[in-house]
Amino acid sequence: MSRLPEDRPELQRDSSEKVHIKGVEDEVSHDISLARVSRRQSDETDTDHLNFALFRRLFSWTRLYGPKRYWLFACVIIRAAQLPLLAWSLSAVINGPIAEGDYAATLWYALGYAIFAIFTQVVMHFRMRYALEMGETVVCEMRNAVFRHLMKMPMAFYNRTKHGSILSRLTSDMESVRQGVQNVLFVSLVQMGQMIISGVLMAFYNWVLFLALIGMTPILWAINRFFRKRISRSSRNLQESFSRVTATVAESVRGIHVTQGFSREQTNAGLFRRLIADHSGYNMGLSRNIARYLPLLELNAQVFTAILVILGGYGALSPTMHMDIGDLVTFFFLAGLFFQPITVIGRQFTSALAALAGAERVFRLLDQKPDWDESGNDRDPNDPPEVPLENFSGRVHFEEISFHYEPEKPVLKKIGFTAEPGQMVALVGHTGSGKSTIINLLCKFYLPTEGRVLFDDHDIRELQTASLRSQIGIVLQKNFLFSGTVRENIRVGRPDATDEEVEAAVRQLDCLDLVENMTNGFETVVTERGQGLSLGQRQIVCFARALLANPKILILDEATSSVDTMTEARLQSALETLLKDRTCFVVAHRLSTIRKADQVLVLDQGEIIERGNHRDLLSEKGHYADLYRRFTEE
Structure with missing residues (x-):
């Protein structure tokens, strides 16, 4: 299955790496x-x-x-x-x-x-x-x-x-x-x-x-x-x-x-x-x-x-x-x-x-101070105390969010949307449009320059970071594996999980046979940066790691890009069951992965230029429809 032309690494490799x-x-x-x-x-x-x-x-x-x-x-x-x-x-x-x-x-x-x-x-x-x-x-x-x-x-x-x-x-x-x-x-x-x-x-x-x-x-x-x-x-x-x-x-x-x-x-x-x-x-x-x-x-x-x-x-x-x-x-x-x-x-x-x-x-x-300190040592006494995120329903609201890495270069401009519990929200747009920045704000890797990110009714600034991130599972296009065994890497999402729970998470993905067919199954040794496993095998480990944590929010950033077509089909089938009752954010270049999204947000230069579901956006014959046409032609 092919990608959009502007997102294909083989087309961008020469120019981007020469620039690097x-x-x-x-x-x-x-x-x-x-x-x-x-x-x-x-x-x-x-x-x-x-x-x-x-x-x-x-x-x-x-x-x-x-x-x-x-x-x-x-x-x-x-x-x-x-x-x-x-x-x-x-x-x-x-x-x-x-x-x-x-x-x-x-x-x-x-x-x-x-x-x-x-x-x-x-x-x-x-x-x-x-x-x-x-x-x-x-x-x-x-x-x-x-x-x-x-x-x-x-x-x-x-x-x-x-x-x-x-x-x-x-x-x-x-x-x-x-x-x-x-x-x-x-x-x-x-x-x-x-x-x-x-x-x-x-x-x-x-x-x-x-x-x-x-x-x-x-x-x-x-x-x-x-x-x-x-x-x-x-x-x-x-x-x-x-x-x-x-x-x-x-x-x-x-x-x-x-x-x-x-x-x-x-x-x-x-x-x-x-x-x-x-x-x-x-x-x-x-x-x-x-x-x-x-x-x-x-x-x-x-x-x-x-x-x-x-x-x-x-x-x-x-x-x-x-x-x-x-x-x-x-x-x-x-x-x-x-x-x-x-x-x-x-x-x-x-x-x-x-x-x-x-x-x-x-x-x-x-002496370098982090952007926020949860220890209470450096917090302003007038600021409200940070609270744990408990009984989280899965509702996320971006309220007029603006953000910049450098003051003179805004990345997001007045972004606003709501993800209701159990909904899938897809982020679509060219490279540099702001998709990854939204994910970074969602995970509290950064704080918004303006506006608020709300989990239920709690401002992200008021939430304990560890408590918030325990509710989030992430599967990225280029995931990181630690040195150790496959089992230990899956258990990163929940260190206290038993061997049976680890294997159950892989079984839910319908990929148990793929893991067991590795050199030593779950005990296969992963070396530095995941060497020893293929890209597809690494991605399966990362899926299992996220799902074992049983998060309320699941973030998929082109998560199936490194697996073959047959494995992707198996994962897509499993995800339909696993995404139930979870709020999911999908950053996708393969538009086939987001046809069932409840909301599709089309971004361009840090702004939402179109929003709706797949069918409605196609009928509008706008930017999304043009992207999808080019995708289907490939």
Whole structure:
């Protein structure tokens, strides 16, 4: 059975897919241009991106970790004191028993030093273990929170957001957050504590040398300030660039049949190469900044040590100062522990900026509000509470509905009709006339811009979404199957259904033999995107899934287009019984499927231009009659 010419995919394939490919090229070029503009703007903006408010928000998630978090901070404090105390005890051995030549006391001191050193390693073990466990807990909870948030987001969000960008939030951005939680704070606290305690002990031994050391810190501050902004910008740009790469890979995998069908492998590889080159540029920029930053920190530490050698040597050799050699050795031990953390903190600083860039992108996603929130947290107190749809008769009324995806491009204009319980309403029209948008509004995938959608007498805005959708069964032309068995995919419509109820739903469709003839019957494994089943078999599974849910409203969007003529005839016969007492909306290109519709709504450019039943519309010899004539001629 043929289709209307304007709806036949084989006639539209060449032009539409070429337009799609041209759009991909323009989008890649646009993304790269935006990235370069963003990089120039970042270079022109001299702001500090080490956002401590963001850091506090990130670590507020550690409250889920409970008492172990406090044990972790205790380990951090103990660990920060241990290495300076080890250095101090070593110098005490040198200044005491070794200087006095007491061999027995030296052995006892050495034994005590060894025991204390073992204790430091035990503390280090628990510090690292607790940090790793807490990092995993935080990332696990954040991933769950992001996924729950994604499940609440409306279709408009997914239309404007690339899937690869969403995936990057759950992968690369989360890994950056993990490193920030596990390492940055606690390693930095240990190193800073080590510096503070070493500084206090150095001041105790020789406050003059310590003041000379403190006088050199403005140089370190200037170096840190200079590179901090550059590394922060580079980290943010790198994360955004990786998101674009991930989005392009995801889109390319989904559209591989188009790529290979038009022999676009080399061309698309070139487009991807441009994105990778842009990403590589950000990576190289970050690497160059780090490669300058860390050696400068280490060089300054060595220069400071050399200056201390000069000052300390002068103090030890000067006949007026008489600085003790043992104290000078202790001071240099502590100075080493004071300067060592500088490079470590420098490395942690770059990790902190990457973690904050990832956390910023994750929180930006979590902060996006859905068009409606049923939790009650973000609802206007003046709005009526959302109510469940109970005792629903099946009556649906569209009251002067207007809708647009973009303000300047209206899709529906003052649409009004009523579907009484048990009626079949057919939506007919050319591609882009608004048929699918009506279905989207009916399912509350979007809310109308103007007007009201009423279920019985309830405005769709007042109804709980889950309760509403539990009354609706959908069978689309291109349905989605999950990885699993045929039985599990049918049970998606009603997870608590028994095996007998699943088989009864297929039997009602008069397709039980078709399912049982699959490789393993109901246990046939369905792979990603329904691979392993033919188009017709997938459609039968989707029919059974919708009917098992026993909905009051059934939506069929060219639902029999993927099955052969004989199977379609069997389904049509079964549907006559199954549609009884259900309100049905049919989007049809095959006009033979809607001859028995109670209402036929003919749409054109978002408006209803004709309405009536099949026979009345034919007698009017208008737009519908012309469509039907062209259909019968084919």
